[in-house]
Amino acid sequence: MPELPEVETIVRDLAGSVPGRGIQEVEVFHADLIEGETPAEFARALQGRRVGAVTRRAKNIVFDLGRGDRLLVNLGMTGRLLVPGRGDPAPTHLGVRMRLTRGRELLYADTRRFGRLWRVDEAGWRDFDGRLGVEPLSDRFTVEHLYEMTRKSRVAVKTWLMDQARVVGVGNIYASEALFRARVDPRRPASEVAREEVERIREAVREVLQEAIDFRGTTFLDYRDASGNRGEFYDRLRVYDRDGQPCTRCNRPLLRVVQANRSTFFCEECQR
Ligand SMILES: [Zn+2]
Structure with a gap:
């Protein structure tokens, strides 16, 4: 599932090629990908609009359409948003095709179709934005803020970090990685994590997201960038998907446990 670094990579790719182009034609091949209106309404509303900035909020890609309107895309498990170069083969499982001005296409493909595309007006955007937690790479993600918020919750700190209403963009991979770097046991209740540990978690979250x-x-x-290429961070993971392999710090075998139906990877020796 794409997390903050994957979505941010796609956004940066799209920001170089999409803004300033008009949307000439929209074709929807799978109606279940469009939320809140029929594919015909969706297509009619987008055709003729001009795309402004492309940004990210949490794990969502945000296309500014002007006049407060926005197109939002969530990639779900296996979604891909692509701007193919000339001669690139068409992706499989194509869900939505947008023909843009000056000879480009913006494609949404999704094997399992847990992703979605939807439009919001200014009020819809403010409502959506307001329900999401703090961006971990922003200045608002301070030790004070994190410390305050964690005092109120007995939820395991790893599960806590993944709650999008608290901190956005950190999913299963980067929560495990950040807690390893911070040397904090992912099973501990959030409210019992000490202030200096909260400081380490904040640093580790920002560091691992930035590196990724x-x-x-x-x-x-499944994840691909907007040109269809793979991300390179897999080889740099220290605990995720590495259970049974030696810890990079102490050499003991890494463990896997299940928390809130998700796998957590950690070192029992290094993380206390
Ligand atoms: Zn270790």
Whole structure:
């Protein structure tokens, strides 16, 4: 599932090729990908609009359409948003095709179709934005803020970090990685994590997300950037998907446990 670094990589790719282009034609091949209106309404509303900035909020890609309107895309498990170069083969499982001005196409493909595309007006956007937690790479993600918020919750700190209403963009991979770097046991209740540990978690979250962006994200199977290339961060993972392998710090075998139906990877020796 794409997390913050993967979505950020796609956004940066799209920001170089999409803004300023008009949407000439929209074709929807799978109606279930469009939320809140019929594919025909969706297509009619987008055709003729001009795309402004492309940005990210949490794990969502946000296309500014002007007049407060926005097109939002969530990639779900296996979604891909692509601007193919000339001569690139068409992706499989194509869900939506947008023909843009000056000879480009913006394609949405999705094997399992848990992703979605939807439009919001200014009020819809403010409502959506307001329900999401703090961006971990923003200045608002302070030690004070994180410490305050964690005091109120007995939820395991790893599960806590993945709650999008608290902190956005951190999913299963980067929560495990950040807690390893911070040397904090993922099973501990959030409210019992000490202030200096909260400081380490904040640093580790920002560090691992930034490094993963630098390596254009983590690809297991499905994730691709907007040109169809794999992310390179997989080889840099220290605990995720590495249970049974030696810890990079102490050499003991890494463990896997299940928390809130998700796998957590950690070192029992290094993380206390
Ligand atoms: Zn270890």
